[in-house]
Amino acid sequence: MARRGRVVIDRELCKGCFLCIRACPLKILEEDSQPNSTGTYPSKAVYMEKCIACGNCYEVCPDVCINIYELTGAEGSAGVAGVISAGRGL
Numbered sequence: 001m002a003r004r005g006r007v008v009i010d011r012e013l014c015k016g017c018f019l020c021i022r023a024c025p026l027k028i029l030e031e032d033s034q035p036n037s038t039g040t041y042p043s044k045a046v047y048m049e050k051c052i053a054c055g056n057c058y059e060v061c062p063d064v065c066i067n068i069y070e071l072t073g074a075e076g077s078a079g080v081a082g083v084i085s086a087g088r089g090l
């Protein structure tokens with residue numbers, strides 16, 4: 001079974017550089033249509049079900065806004081197996 005992940009982006013810390021969008025091999029991330037409190041349009045995970053927890057988005061984020069969790073279990077009932085990459089939120 002392919003590895004599955006969940007990406008959590010701190011939209012208040014995000015500065016909208018979109019390096020993570022370019023780095024994602026599965027095109028999961030896009031620009032959010034809603035700005036954060038600073039008026040920045042942050043990155044957003046829109047196709048989370050495709051995430052393979054590769055860590056690319058975390059690696060390129062200059063502001064450490066991203067946490068990645070590896071998931072276990074069947075689709076729709078996934079538990080968290082572990083943190084692949086921990087941003088500032090942990």
Ligand code: SF4
Nearest residue numbers: 024051052054055057
């Ligand atoms: S962990 Fe990998 S597949 Fe998942 S959103 Fe980040 S770059 Fe894309």
Ligand code: SF4
Nearest residue numbers: 014015017018020061
């Ligand atoms: S790389 Fe980091 S700061 Fe840049 S858009 Fe993605 S989450 Fe935001």
